[in-house]
Amino acid sequence: MYDVIGIWAGAFFTLAIYSFLYKENPIYRLAEHLVVGISLGYGIAVTYSNVLKPRLIDPVNSGGHWILVIPGLMGFLYITRFFPRISWLSRYPIALLMGTSMGVAFPLTMKAAVLRQLESAIIPLYREGMSWDVVLGSVIMLLGTLAALIYFFFSKPHKGPFFGFGSRIGIWVIMLGFGATFGFTVMGRISLLIGRVQFLLSDWLHLIK
Amino acid sequence: MKRTVPLLIVLVGGILMMVQYFIPHQVSQSIFNYYTDWAPIVSSFALILGIGSLTRVHAHKIRRKADNWQYSWAVLIPLYLMPVLGLIWPKSMGGGMDAPSIFHFMYMYIQIPIQATMFSLLAFYIASAAFRAFRAKSALATVLLLAAVVVMLGQVPIGELLGSWFPKLGLWILRYPNLAAKRAIMLGVGFGMLATNLKIIFGVERNWLGGVGK
Amino acid sequence: MSAVSIWERMLNIDRRWIFLGIGIVSVVPFFLRFGLPVVTTDEVESIYNYVDSLGSEDAIFVSFDFAPGTQAENMPMAVAVIRHAFHNHVPVFMTASFPIHQTMMISAIDYVLNPQTEGFYQNVPFGEWERIREKGITDRDEIVAAWEAEGNELPDGALGWAFEGRDYALLGFAPVFNLVILGMTNSIETQYPQDINGNPTGEMPMLHEHKSLREVDMVLTCSGSGVCVWWVTFAREKIGLPVAFGVTAVMATDYYPYIQTGQVLGQMGGLRGAAEYEVMLEENGITPSTDKAFTGMDVQSAAHILIILFIIIGNIAYFAGGFHKKRLLKGGR
Missing domain, CATH: 1.20.58 (Methane Monooxygenase Hydroxylase; Chain G, domain 1)
Incomplete structure (x- = not known):
């Protein structure tokens, strides 16, 4: 019974949102606001039960883990944000997380997004047994990356045989990439609609399996 | 105290974490372990900022009776009701976080359908945009459109029926020219992130300090 | 005119x-119902083959890094890989990178364990098989034998048992998830002393055997945002953990460089990617039929x-x- 009522509620809100396609209306606006409140409210409950309770409150209450009071107090400083006279104290936890996050991320980002990419950009363009489309692809991959990088390099005017020609090739490669993204975007948006139609036709109306 | 100490914390914290990566000594490892253990606890409290600012914005709207102020109650009531229902309300009266409960009902049957449906509206708008805005106005725009059409057909089963070269060409575009473009962007973003990291660590970028208590 | x-x-x-x-x-x-055939691609096959090569001594993570907005695309990917892992008795740790992502994790496991789902797995909650754990039985086949010896029978239509704490653990959400990933490279239990049901993770057999991400064989990040990159940056690059992507179609084209470098072992892109996985599950008799993506x-x-x-x-x-x-x-x- 609980599930049935739930699915009817879900169907009601699904149709309420779709009514927006015809015209903006109060139910749509209500749903739009509800989603913000529920989402953050859910976040509070889950953060308490998943993190604060098992990792701070329970260990401290059971004794022996008093050291956890330090991150607890540090976190508490966020609250000072609402008291203008001492709001600068909220910068302390922000600074701690900001600085350390940046430091931790630096070498790993360097590896993941830069070094590995540079390393793999240069690959054997031809090996025995490679089909022509793979060879062509590999050439395009290498030269295309270089050309697209030239296109994004704005410190030099895009003129002359290297920067001029390179950036012109670069924009073509970028357009092919954006075209692929565009095709995938259409696909993704349709998939989201499919999900809702499946909910309505299957879970709610039981018209399809 | 107000600006220098936070900047110092960022500098020391940033350098410390960078160094521990390159020098995996027992001491640096133990500092790192404390850090990864404590950081989620500290950042949990950041939620308070979200609650505070959302409450302020909507309470202000209600007080001022701004346009559509009534809907602000639809934000504030669940915002405070959800934690009460999930954590405090007695189970015998529909409390608790597991099904069946009001808390579970709210997220499973209200939140999820609304959010999923809102995103799915984009399917309709992208169809409308396809008709009204996607024009082959220039050679470059034509290449973009053609690549999109090939990829779109290549990704669905019907493309295979129309011609097996659709999926093949679609995959080829994805694996080579698309990869080249995305790698260039990835490198650009990667360098940008690294530069921003360093700027924040060394105090060049200070926007995060905000304007309070200068 | x-x-x-x-x-x-x-x-x-x-x-x-x-x-x-x-x-x-x-x-x-x-x-x-045209039922047009879906041809599989290397990007998805490589994930399938990798998961298929794992056994009960291995373990995987399925990270729910998407919100309800993209569940239509991401959910079938997560469900497909969880069912594949359950079939091979590979323990599955499930995490969520934001609070609302935890609702997706709950929906996914509810679906896989729901008796109304064709080809479901019969759930055995953590508390219910405490006696067996107390006897010190840790081998999965022995757990099943002991459980069935107690008079428990697999219901009709169920493909197998799913023991909470041995076959799956609902770790859920923890904040600053990039740091949580880093923390888990050292200890999963420190980051998640309890699962979302309040069960102590330290008592779970799967955590005894897989204490940190270093002892885990793969993570599938089902992602509707950039969180999937965190797994590459903080797990793949730090400890070499194999990462598989299950990303929305909108994002899929961006990550082809990661596939080529080998930083990502494969990628399911959008509903199509999930459909490919479902086709392979059905063809190999792991599920009785394809599912919603197909x-x-x-x-x-x-x-x-x-x-x-x-x-x-x-x-x-x-x-x-x-x-x-x-x-x-x-x-x-």
Whole structure:
């Protein structure tokens, strides 16, 4: 019974949102606001039960883990944000997380997004047994990356045989990439609609399996 | 105290974490372990900022009776009701976080359908945009459109029926020219992130300090 | 009426007609059921083959890094891989990178364990098999034997048992998830002393055998945001953990560089990627039938054709009406 009522509620809100396609209306606006409140409210409950309770409150209450009071107090400083006279104290936890996050991320980002990419950009363009489309692809991959990088390099005017020609090739490669993204975007948006139609036709109306 | 100490914390914290990566000594490892253990606890409290600012914005709207102020109650009531229902309300009266409960009902049957449906509206708008805005106005725009059409057909089963070269060409575009473009962007973003990291660590970028208590 | 005004009227058509067209093509194919075949690609096969090579001594993570907004795409991927892992008795740790992502994790496991799902797994909650754990039985086959010796029978239609704490652990959400990933490279239990049901993770057999991400064999990040990159940056690059991507179609094209470098072992891109995985599960007898992603592919085909028609008609009207060289088209643009 609980599930049935739930699915009817879900169907009601699904149709309420779709009514927006015809015209903006109060139910749509209500749903739009509800989603913000529920989402953050859910976040509070889950953060308490998943993190604060098992990792701070329970260990401290059971004794022996008093050291956890330090991150607890540090976190508490966020609250000072609402008291203008001492709001600068909220910068302390922000600074701690900001600085350390940046430091931790630096070498790993360097590896993941830069070094590995540079390393793999240069690959054997031809090996025995490679089909022509793979060879062509590999050439395009290498030269295309270089050309697209030239296109994004704005410190030099895009003129002359290297920067001029390179950036012109670069924009073509970028357009092919954006075209692929565009095709995938259409696909993704349709998939989201499919999900809702499946909910309505299957879970709610039981018209399809 | 107000600006220098936070900047110092960022500098020391940033350098410390960078160094521990390159020098995996027992001491640096133990500092790192404390850090990864404590950081989620500290950042949990950041939620308070979200609650505070959302409450302020909507309470202000209600007080001022701004346009559509009534809907602000639809934000504030669940915002405070959800934690009460999930954590405090007695189970015998529909409390608790597991099904069946009001808390579970709210997220499973209200939140999820609304959010999923809102995103799915984009399917309709992208169809409308396809008709009204996607024009082959220039050679470059034509290449973009053609690549999109090939990829779109290549990704669905019907493309295979129309011609097996659709999926093949679609995959080829994805694996080579698309990869080249995305790698260039990835490198650009990667360098940008690294530069921003360093700027924040060394105090060049200070926007995060905000304007309070200068 | 001049020709131009016909084109102009066409281009300024009330967009609700276009909405109606999309609405119709997204419903009708569900009833006609063409069941067009989905051909699998290397990007998805590599994930399938990798998971298939794992056994009960291994373990994987499925990270729920998406919100309800993209569940239509990401959910079938997570469900497919969880079912594959359950079939091979590979323990599955489940995490969520944001609070609302935890709702997706709960939905996914509810679906896999729901007796109304075709080919479900019968859930055995952590508390219910405490006696067996107390006897010190840790081997999965022995756990099943001991459980069935207690008089428990696998219900009709169930594909197997799913022991909470041995076959799956619902770790859930923890904040600053990039740091949580880093923390888990050292200890999973420190980051998650309890699961979302309040069960102590330290008492779970799967955590005894897999204490940190270093002892885990793969993570599938089902992602609707950039969180999937965190797994590459903080787990793959730090400890070499194999990462598989299950990402929305919108994001999929961005991550081809990671596939080529080998930083990502494979990628399911959008509903199509999930459909491919479902096809392989069915073909290999791991699930009795394909699921929602495959069923949705007929609609996907029809909708793509319609949208391509919209692009073609829109362009014909635009050029035939001479709008490319004349004044701007009024309205509708």
